[in-house]
Amino acid sequence: MLESGNIYRRYVYGIDPDSECSVECYWFCFSHGDMLVCADGLHVPLLGSPEDAGISPLRKQYLGLLDGKPCFSAELPPEVKAPDGMQFMNIRATHGFLDEDIYLIAGKAVQIVNWDESHQFCGRCGHPTEYVRGERAKKCPVCGFMSFPRLSPATITAVLKGKQLLLTQYASFMGPMRTIVAGFVEPGETLEECVHREVFEETGIKVKNPRYLGSQPWPFPNSLMIGFIADYESGEIHVDGKEIAGADWFDLDKLPDLPPELSIARKIIDWVVKNYS
Known part of the structure; x- marks a missing residue:
């Protein structure tokens, strides 16, 4: 971990x-x-x-x-x-x-x-909200509706195939940087189910045995990134060309440009290289 x-x-x-x-x-x-x-x-x-x-x-x-x-x-x-x-x-x-x-x-x-700034008024009745003492919350004094800071959980997963790592290139990224697969958790979905779904949706690859590695708050915007490692099970790489511009398997000793060291993506990749090379 x-x-x-x-x-x-x-x-x-x-x-x-x-x-x-x-x-x-x-x-x-x-x-x-x-x-x-x-x-x-x-x-x-x-x-x-x-x-x-x-x-x-x-x-x-x-x-x-x-x-x-x-x-x-x-x-x-x-x-x-x-x-x-x-x-x-x-x-x-x-x-x-x-x-x-x-x-x-x-x-x-x-x-x-x-x-x-975005919760000055109640989302239910429109009345001005008030701070709740002792909690990071705002409450409507009329209808009682409470709001809390938004957090959006997302999984981010390193997929291993032997000594190769699956890396993607997001269309929104500038330059040649590659990273591991990430995506937001859907309502009614476990973290492990999110890992399976996101990897398959973005790359066409099915994975098995997802294991938790760690987490990181990420304010760009409001995310809680939850890191996993998973093993390749089956499938060939296929990307949509819209959200994901490309994906490929890379040898652990020949990795391309990677995310900055502050990100959990880079921390996971470095951990994988250290423990699986």
Whole structure:
């Protein structure tokens, strides 16, 4: 299995702050999906409040503590400009520059900001919603309907045929990068059934003996990636040419361009190479 345990080293989860913060806090602020960072791209703002930098959030959410300092996410107005000494960056572009815990918290933060923004009103009756203290939830005070941050489980599977690995090329990917098969879990479906279905739908290959390897939160968007390894059973490769541009078997010692190291796809591939070469 992949390395298990808490992915955070110094972060402590929280929903409600102990009190109104009068100390410096880490602020994960977003506008148009981009995050406000210091000009060097290495840090997120450490402020008493965003107003200290001349910006006023539309909404804010408490996230917990990092190194004992409170962390907040915040939605900024779409027209906001980055204050002096700061810039907006796409979260993906900050990987490798931000501290690992801060990068992981940023992935959590953007999902909570997007959920909060899109659930200002009840999806059942249209009344404005309210926060539920002690829960990451919003509740309609009229009809009682509750909403929670959206999570979309998806399986991602390494398929082995002897010492060969099945890799696909998604039509939406730019360049020659290849990856393993992934897809969202359908209602009423087990994770193992999703593995079988997705591999067959995308490549025409039937698999057997799916085994769980590990999981990873993935905010692009709102996914929980659940990793498996499975063995080839039967079939010839066939792709639709639309979602999947191509697929092939690759020797473990001659793999093509692969996903970045931050992704669970790459972690699984590296684990397979280490354990099956």
